[in-house]
Amino acid sequence: MTIAMDTPAVGGLADVVRVLRQWQHDAGPVQLHPGDLGWFWRFGARRTAAATRTWSRAGEVVAVGLLDGPDLLRLAVAPSAWHDERVARQVVEDVSAPARGVLPEGRVSVETPTGTLVRELFSQDGWVDGEPWTPLRRDLGAPVPDPGVRVEVIGPDRAHEWAALLPASFDRSTFTVQRWHAMAAGLPYADARCLLARDERGDPVAAVAVWSAGEGRPGVIEPLGVHRTHRRLGHGRAITLAAARALRQAGSSSVIVCCPSANVAAVATYRSAGLAPGPKRRDLCRGTA
Structure with a gap:
């Protein structure tokens, strides 16, 4: 089944916010939160939509990315897809290919949920560790x-x-x-x-x-x-x-x-x-x- 990447229209952001809320769990990894989208919204709804990427399968959103700057993508993955190889491979392919309109050529970064297959596949594809961050709860x-x-x-x-x-x-x-x-x-x-x-x-x-x-x-x-x-x-x-x-x-x-x-x-x-x-x-x- 095809996994399609999309840039939502402003009207589609409601669905993005909805799924990001559903994906937040204390037992899961820290990942893109609806509050991250909310803070980015200071630039306006149109720019927020333009900075958002979704990956969907059969009409269901399974991953969301936010371009928090031109060279940084922050990701969230549906808990049901944390170890889904088809989802992970499609996300990595789309993000890694500049022609697909996610990240440009040159030095870029991606923030991925710890313990998910998508992070593992990025590493296998030659991406290397960058700046360390400390999550606190x-x-x-x-x-x-x-x-x-x-x-x-x-x-x-x-x-x-x-x-x-x-x-x-x-x-x-x-x-x-x-x-x-x-x-x-x-x-x-x-x-x-x-x-x-x-x-x-x-x-x-x-x-x-x-x-x-x-x-x-x-x-x-x-x-x-x-x-x-x-x-x-x-x-x-x-x-x-x-x-x-x-x-x-x-x-x-x-x-x-x-x-x-x-x-x-x-x-x-x-x-x-x-x-x-x-x-x-x-x-x-x-x-x-």
Whole structure:
């Protein structure tokens, strides 16, 4: 049976979000989450659709990819297809051939779910380990401690404050209030929240977006930032706890974040908020720099 790759229209993104939600399980590998699609939605629905690839068999989506930049594809595979050779081979063939319109020539990377056949076949096809990432997870079955700071859920009237916090936290951030409104208009944001932490003077010090995949499924943090002039004061731990509390309230089973292993400070911050690191994972790379 043919496995067909497609770039969905804007109207097809609802089905993509639906299957990504269904594929999230605590017992499974960390893979592309509806929140990743939701965060990308800051660029608008049309650009999100253009960056999405689906693989379908008999009308059923069995894999989803998001071009999170021109040279990086992030993948999710349906649990029923984790070890399906035909699905894995088709995905690898499509992604590896620049003419098929997924990744270009030159140095490119793909993020694949650990333990799936598609990852194994990429390795067999000559793709090599790239940058190490550390996934961290906290179970939300038990109550989460109070963060100890004032935390607000941000709506359109306060979007400018949340938007301003990201460029103050990340040197290369291009986030704007217009992008906040585009993100908030996206389908995945129906299950998301943007939180803002303030210090004792009322100044914004940290921001986070949390994305639920539905009741009983893991939620993710993407992004989390602490204002560069308010670091080393515990605000990172506080906003992480606030994120975990928000996801628990939304019914999420756990909170997950994945960050570069080289960012030792970020890993330490998440651990201080009770997120336990899992085995490191690596992107797979092809080509030379």
